[in-house]
Amino acid sequence: MTDLEFLAQAEKLLLAVEQACDRINDNTDADIDSQRSGGMVTLTFPNRSQIVINQQKPLHEIWLATRSGGYHYRFDGHQWQCTKGSGEFFARLDADASTQAGLALRFGS
Template sequence: MTDLEYMDRAEALLRGVETGCDRVNDETDADLDSQRVGGMVTVTFRDGSQIVVNMQKPLHEVWMATRAGGFHYRFDGERWMDTKGQGEFFEHLTRQASAQAGLPLVFAPV
């Protein structure tokens, strides 16, 4: 994957996180706060905990830090998959965000 392809795909992923936060706030009372600074989105939950998603351009990866730990994702041609076999990014974000919010939340690519 070229740097340009990586940037396009990673930007789409970050937009998906932001759009997902907006949708979750419209559909639930989770009260998520998402802030974007450059290649990083920080999602803050009602209890003050956070999930941080950021681009790692030199590695062509996207990293996600949650209360449960840090995870690395690489695009496999179709989806962003965990580099240690832990599954797809948005499925994992859904699980982690639901745990941190204490509510069933759903995130999906745009």
């Protein structure tokens, strides 16, 4: 994957997270604050817990930091997969955001 391909795929992922957050806020009582700063999105929940998603350009990875831990993802041509084999990005985000919000949330399509 070239740097430009990585940046295009990473931007699609971050945009999908932001759009999903807007949809979730419109359709649930989650009240998640989504803040974008360059290649990083921070989700802040009413209980003040956070999830941070950011690009790691030199490594061509997306990093996800939640209460449950830190995860690194690489694009496999179809999905962002954990470099340690613990699954797909949106599955982890859905699970951890649901735990932190105290509501069943779905960021993935």
